[in-house]
Amino acid sequence: MLAFMGRSIIQKVVTLFFVSVISFLIIHLAPGEPSQIDPLNPKFTPEMVERMRTEFNLDKPLHVQYMLFYKNLFTGRIVSWRDNQPVLGKIWERFLNSLPLFVVGTILTWTFSFPVGIRSAIMRDGVYDKSATFLAYLLISIPGFFFAYILIILVVTELHVPVIGMETFGVTSASPLVRIMDRTWHLVLPSILGATGGVAVLSRYVRSQMLEIIGQDYVRTAWAKGLSSETVYYKHALRNALLPFVTMFGMILPGLIGGSVIIESIFSWPGMGRMAYEAILGRDYPVILTLNFITAALVLAGTLISDLLYMVVDPRIKL
Amino acid sequence: MGRSNDILLAVENLKVHFTGDGPVARAVDGMDFQIHRRETVCIVGESGCGKTVTALAILGLLKQPPAIIADGRITFDGRSLLDMPAAELRALRGKRIAMVFQEPMTSLNPVFPIGDQIGEAVLAHERVSEVAVRRRVNQLLDDVGIVDPQRRLGDYPHQLSGGQRQRVMIAMALACEPDLIIADEPTTALDVTVQAQILGLLKKLKQEKNMAIQYITHDLGVVAAIADQVYVMYAGVVVEQGTTGIIFGNARHPYTVALLNALPTKKKRGRRLYSIPGSVPHPAYRPMGCPFHPRCEYCEPSCQNAFPALCDYGKGHHARCPILFAARGRAEETRA
Numbered sequence: 207m208l209a210f211m212g213r214s215i216i217q218k219v220v221t222l223f224f225v226s227v228i229s230f231l232i233i234h235l236a237p238g239e240p241s242q243i244d245p246l247n248p249k250f251t252p253e254m255v256e257r258m259r260t261e262f263n264l265d266k267p268l269h270v271q272y273m274l275f276y277k278n279l280f281t282g283r284i285v286s287w288r289d290n291q292p293v294l295g296k297i298w299e300r301f302l303n304s305l306p307l308f309v310v311g312t313i314l315t316w317t318f319s320f321p322v323g324i325r326s327a328i329m330r331d332g333v334y335d336k337s338a339t340f341l342a343y344l345l346i347s348i349p350g351f352f353f354a355y356i357l358i359i360l361v362v363t364e365l366h367v368p369v370i371g372m373e374t375f376g377v378t379s380a381s382p383l384v385r386i387m388d389r390t391w392h393l394v395l396p397s398i399l400g401a402t403g404g405v406a407v408l409s410r411y412v413r414s415q416m417l418e419i420i421g422q423d424y425v426r427t428a429w430a431k432g433l434s435s436e437t438v439y440y441k442h443a444l445r446n447a448l449l450p451f452v453t454m455f456g457m458i459l460p461g462l463i464g465g466s467v468i469i470e471s472i473f474s475w476p477g478m479g480r481m482a483y484e485a486i487l488g489r490d491y492p493v494i495l496t497l498n499f500i501t502a503a504l505v506l507a508g509t510l511i512s513d514l515l516y517m518v519v520d521p522r523i524k525l
Numbered sequence: 526m527g528r529s530n531d532i533l534l535a536v537e538n539l540k541v542h543f544t545g546d547g548p549v550a551r552a553v554d555g556m557d558f559q560i561h562r563r564e565t566v567c568i569v570g571e572s573g574c575g576k577t578v579t580a581l582a583i584l585g586l587l588k589q590p591p592a593i594i595a596d597g598r599i600t601f602d603g604r605s606l607l608d609m610p611a612a613e614l615r616a617l618r619g620k621r622i623a624m625v626f627q628e629p630m631t632s633l634n635p636v637f638p639i640g641d642q643i644g645e646a647v648l649a650h651e652r653v654s655e656v657a658v659r660r661r662v663n664q665l666l667d668d669v670g671i672v673d674p675q676r677r678l679g680d681y682p683h684q685l686s687g688g689q690r691q692r693v694m695i696a697m698a699l700a701c702e703p704d705l706i707i708a709d710e711p712t713t714a715l716d717v718t719v720q721a722q723i724l725g726l727l728k729k730l731k732q733e734k735n736m737a738i739q740y741i742t743h744d745l746g747v748v749a750a751i752a753d754q755v756y757v758m759y760a761g762v763v764v765e766q767g768t769t770g771i772i773f774g775n776a777r778h779p780y781t782v783a784l785l786n787a788l789p790t791k792k793k794r795g796r797r798l799y800s801i802p803g804s805v806p807h808p809a810y811r812p813m814g815c816p817f818h819p820r821c822e823y824c825e826p827s828c829q830n831a832f833p834a835l836c837d838y839g840k841g842h843h844a845r846c847p848i849l850f851a852a853r854g855r856a857e858e859t860r861a
Contacts, residue, residue: 423631429586430626431646431697432619445636521681522635 207517214513218506225502230272233491262287262491275495284492286485293496296481301463303372304470304477308462310397315404322405323412324447327420328439338409345406354399354472367391371474396473400466411454412447419447449520456512460504463497532600533705533737534560534583534622539597541578543808544590550808552578554761556597557835560705560754565731565738567748567769569784570758573805576741577627580707584624585614602704620650623698627710629690633682639693640666640678646700665696668733670726688719692726699730706731707739712747724750745788749773754841757781760806760816763835767842777836777844779821815846823848 259265263274278284284293326335345353358369368374374388419425420443428442467479478497485493517523541553553575560566568576581587583599583606599606601622606614623646626632634642643665644658653661659678666674669692682690691711698706708727712720728751731738740751748755748769755772757765757780765778776782786799803820806812812819818828825848835843 423626423628424634426586427626427632427694427697428634430584430618430624431700432615432617432649433645434615434649437645437649442634442637446634449636520636521638522683 210513211510214510218510222499222502222506226276226499227272229495229498229502230275231268233495234268234271275492278492279496279499284496286490286493288485288488288490293492296493297478297496297500300476300478300481303475304479305462306393307396307400307466307469307475307477310393311400311404312458312461314397314401315408318401318405319408319412323409324416324439324444326409326413327416330417335413338413342406342410345402350399350403350468351472353402354395354469357395357399358472361395367394369395369473372476392473396469396475400469408454412451415447415450416443419443422446449516452515452519453512456508456510456515457505459508459511460501463501463504531561532559533562533564533602534739535598535600536579536583537598537600539579539582539599540595541575541582541587542593542595544593548809551761551811552592552808553582554808554811556758556761557763558756558766560737560739562704562737563731563735564753565728565740565751566754566756567740567742567752568756568758569742569745569748571743571805573808574758575761575808576743576758577709580624580709580739580741583707584618584622585609585611586618586624616650619646619698619703620701621703622705622707623701623703625691625694625698625706625708625711627713629687629694629711629714632694633690635682638679638681639685640680643693643697643700646697650701661700662696665699666693668699668730669693669696670722671696687715688722691715691719691723695723695726695730699734702734703736705737705739707741709741710743711740713742713744720747727751745773745784757784760811761808762816762845763843764817764846765844766835767838767840771840771842775842777838777842778817778846779823780817781844783820783822 263271266274275284282292282294285291286293286296322338326338329335361367361369368388368391370392372389372392373385374392380388420439422443424446425438425443428438433442463478466477467483469475470477470480471483481493482497484490485497536556536558539553539556540551543550543552556575556579558566558568568579570576578587578592582592582594583601585606587594594607597607601617606617609617633639640659640662643662647653647658647661662678663674666677671677671689671692677685682693685693691714694711706727711727712723715723724747727738727740730736738751740747742748752769755765755767755769756763757772757778759780765772765776765781767775772781773785776785780801783799783801787801789798801820806816806819812829814827814829814831815821815824815833818824821828828848833845833847835845836847837843
């Protein structure tokens with residue numbers, strides 16, 4: 207077990223190193239430099255471009271740039287090229303904005319997908335299953351931005367609650383209760399929107415997984431023992447059907463940093479997704495590369511967590 | 526024979542059909558048999574002849590749809606199983622009729638310890654304390670010949686061999702001391718030596734616990750070892766029935782005779798083993814007349830039209846073939 211952890215962590219560090227090299231190369235291979243972002247701007251004289259290149263070390267060989275960048279990243283001194291703010295501080299601030307959205311969305315997704323998927327599988331081809339299937343495909347096919355506008359129109363005109371941004375402008379002077387309610391209302395629509403697509407997809411996975419397990423020999427054995435259908439479905443079948451989702455559960459970790467560009471843009475939510483998008487447009491290499499590095503690290507940590515979780519839930523796996 | 530009041534399970538004219546996209550598959554097509562208390566009855570037949578479907582129908586484990594019980598009666602201890610409310614049937618499953626399945630490798634739940642899985646069978650039907658269940662499970666594992674049961678209770682199925690898993694399955698079936706155990710090819714997936722051990726175990730347990738056994742197999746060697754009464758099945762119907770002695774000594778149906786000929790014996794050593802030409806007809810496309818006629822050595826024109834009735838040959842011996850007795854003499858002449 208400890209040996210596995212040790213081996214796994216070493217492997218993942220090596221992987222992370224290659225990820226860092228490749229992503230660094232890709233960024234620099236891509237056409238355009240921060241210094242050329244606005245070539246038609248008359249203020250951008252050749253001298254200025256040259257000064258920027260020296261400032262950002264862009265005139266040095268790539269491997270030197272690489273060393274400099276990751277030295278700054280690990281000492282925490284890395285700054286954004288656009289506003290000279292520390293990158294880690296910027297990311298942390300945006301991360302705190304995205305976190306509630308991510309947590310509420312994920313909880314909604316996982317708590318709704320399982321009951322829906324399991325019931326569909328048990329009542330296969332019944333009215334419930336067919337309606338759930340129809341609804342799932344409807345929600346999968348409808349584009350997020352379009353669905354968002356339908357929701358906004360409904361909510362704003364019918365319920366008269368604020369939906370844009372993280373809080374209503376000027377609400378800071380109100381009482382704490384009003385502020386909390388205001389924050390909660392702002393959170394509702396984006397997280398529901400984030401969760402609907404997730405529920406639609408995940409409940410289909412749960413259904414097919416559950417259907418496969420229900421056909422297994424050991425489920426028949428459970429029936430033959432004279433167990434109640436609740437015990438057969440929710441103990442014998444579900445416990446086995448859950449196994450593959452452990453992998454998926456480890457994979458949601460990177461979502462922490464990814465955010466959602468579309469949802470954040472629609473609702474003017476100052477989250478991670480939008481920051482990454484703006485950084486790419488502005489060729490703000492430090493921000494892009496740092497986000498990329500953290501995402502890679504989270505993916506690797508996620509796989510390690512799923513491996514460990516697997517060992518807990520599946521007695522056949524010994525690490 | 527004066528044993529009619531001793532009948533535990535009676536299946537009469539059972540018809541199980543499977544509906545799907547294609548034509549209706551008549552997997553079981555008028556099956557009749559009886560099991561008396563404390564009797565071992567073997568149902569013999571090739572794969573696909575409806576043996577397992579019959580067993581699942583008895584326990585109410587067929588998935589409906591696609592399966593339909595089109596006709597027939599199943600009576601257990603005087604009560605009709607097909608008309609029984611689901612809750613009562615559930616109370617009966619595992620308690621009075623238990624089943625041992627063919628595939629020990631996949632029939633145990635991989636994520637629960639075997640002790641829990643056996644204990645669950647007890648707890649499903651009886652209100653007993655944790656301690657009592659543990660003691661019972663211990664005893665059951667000991668009964669089925671698992672060494673050091675105390676230590677194996679917490680083992681998961683993957684830590685056991687195939688034979689051990691089948692022993693666990695048997696322990697599970699025995700948990701509530703049922704009146705009838707349906708064993709569906711319990712030794713097919715096992716090595717021959719393990720097979721003999723499991724058969725011996727079943728025989729011993731049957732004596733100790735006063736159970737009846739419905740043993741489903743395609744292996745006549747197994748039949749000879751354990752059966753009191755034999756039913757030979759072909760294409761969803763019983764084609765011959767009788768005591769083990771009669772079936773092995775005086776078979777009347779060409780299919781039974783062919784099966785016996787295909788059995789390796791000392792006398793046949795060094796000779797090419799007989800095999801029945803052709804294969805079992807698909808349950809959706811059964812031939813007219815006698816279902817065995819396309820593969821039958823003794824087929825006569827009348828066999829192609831009329832579905833033969835069971836003919837009584839005395840002493841409880843029935844065969845679904847009226848012509849063999851005369852024909853066999855002729856066949857033996859021609860072979861000689």
